[in-house]
Amino acid sequence: MPAPLSSSATAADHNPATRYGPALTLLASLFFMWGFITVINNTLLPHLRSVFDLSYTQTTLIESVWFIAYFFASVPSAKLIERVGYQKSLVIGLLVMAAGSLGMMLAASLPSYGVTLAMLFIIASGITLLQVAANPYVVVVGKPETASSRLNLVQAMNSAGTMLAPLFGAYLILGRSKGGTSAAGTVLTEAERIADAQSVILPYGIVALVLVALAIIIARFPLPAMGSATRRMAREDRKKHSIWAHRNLVFGIPAIFIYVLAEIGVANLFVNFVSQPDIANLTHEQAGRYLTFLWGGMMVGRFAGSAIMQRFDAGKVLAAFATGAFIVMIVTVLSDGPIAMWSLILVGLFHSIMFPTIFALGIRGLGPLTEEGSGLLVMAIAGGSLVVVQGWLADNYGLQNSFLLTAVCELYILFYALWGSRPTRDLTNQQAS
Structure with missing residues (x-):
């Protein structure tokens, strides 16, 4: 995995004439989005438990699949970054997340627990690629002495995403479903479960559109080059x-x-x-x-x-x-x-x-x-x-x-x-x- 960069490497590649503010603003939006999408799961899980009549074991398995993706996707992500570069990897990560979000719409229309697990794995794999690419990039773009400040800034945006996601999920997923607006323990009919499953279509459609728009913006944005700052330490x-x-x-x-x-x-x-x-x-x-x-x-x-x-x-x-x-x-x-x-x-x-x-x-x-x-x-x-x-x-x-x-x-x-x-x-x- 691309690891945190040394201050000497960062300093060697920093160009004082380069304006990094716009690039950091754009990167902060990525941290916001993956925090937002990750925490949507907290409202999605009780929703899916009601739709598919899941046990707590089956419900938490959904989140387990999400984090298993971190384990399996991290090394391939690093190799992809080495092959195509950081900017293209950011675009690919966003498009992978968008594809998974569209897949969630398919899973809701079926509805299918298995397809839901597969689509969440895809979304999490895209987020893993963004994490592996964006974190070292934030360290490099800008003055070395303010690297910690930049990381704190984008992490604050990540927290903002995690704060807003529950409201989004509560309103567009739980608030538009029978299971979400009923008392705990309410047993749904088959027709109500199918209707509830489809309440996921709109929010994930919105998420997919935003991700595609971000991918287009990043693909066309003149992000500063990282240069040689990502070189690993000598093996000796x-x-x-x-x-x-x-x-x-x-x-x-x-x-x-x-x-x-x-x-x-x-x-x-x-x-x-x-x-x-x-x-x-x-x-x-x-x-x-x-x-x-x-x-x-x-x-x-x-x-x-x-x-x-x-x-x-x-x-x-x-x-x-x-x-x-x-x-x-x-x-x-x-x-x-x-x-x-x-x-x-x-x-x-x-x-x-x-x-x-x-x-x-x-x-x-x-x-x-x-x-x-x-x-x-x-x-x-x-x-x-x-x-x-x-x-x-x-x-x-x-x-x-x-x-x-x-x-x-x-x-x-x-x-x-x-x-x-x-x-x-x-x-x-x-x-x-």
Whole structure:
């Protein structure tokens, strides 16, 4: 996978005369779109559960297929970028996503659970290509000293997409379906299920049109060239050290894997959970609107965490957030009514800093091994595919009790923050130039 670029490489390719603002604005729209489309799943899953009368295991399998695509599509994406370049890869990624969105319209008209899984895999593969191409591009286009600022900016746009998606899905999917506007546990007739399935056609048609329009704009846009900044480190430098000798990376890989499992499990089962009579007794449409607070908390937490970590050690901040996440998940499991709902919403605030902080701690001190370590951490995002385990727990031990898995995940993050993230040795000064 294309890995994060060294500052020396970035500086060598930066041209002060080039204006990067328009390119970054366009790239930010990509981050917005893949965040938006990913979170549509949070309203799509309870909808599909109603349409196809799925168990929680079958429902969470949908999200597992989504993250399996990250695992299988990442290496082919890297090879495609090497062959055709970054700009063409961005266009291809958008068109692949558009094709999958059109396929979702086909799946809804049939309707077919199997075709739905296949189309979501295609959409996620397109998003993987965008992730592999856009992240290193954002690092390169612009001044090296402001690379972190640019990444924070586009990640904020990603959060904006995740905040708006639940409203879009609640209105155009859940709000236009019998299952979405009925009380939890309502049994639909065959005719009602077919009608509900077709409510997906309009929103995915809109998404497909927007993706095609973006592909056309990017294909015609004069994006600045990346030059030689994507060259990997010399193999001889790599052979001098073992990547597995670094505790912070070895424990950081499962930390990313486990964190993504926790985040996705909460988001995917949120609507079903708060819709229950003993929790908030809401329709799926109403519950989908509350999902915005979960993702909004993550955006607020990122800004707050960034400011806090300017004064306090990142590991200690991560430990505090992991402790908070564990507490609210225990409250979610042991309580009911509005307390259970709002405690589950609050976990979004505590989850906010986890991914970027774990990532930064995982590559700390790797020096010439930074690129390889970064690639391994990115691959660990596939941990979201194991959300099907929480679905199985929900089926066999109850939906509310299934969140004990999330609580256990928070304990591992706490372990990583306090001990696992400490670098075994620092190779930073040995970074190849």
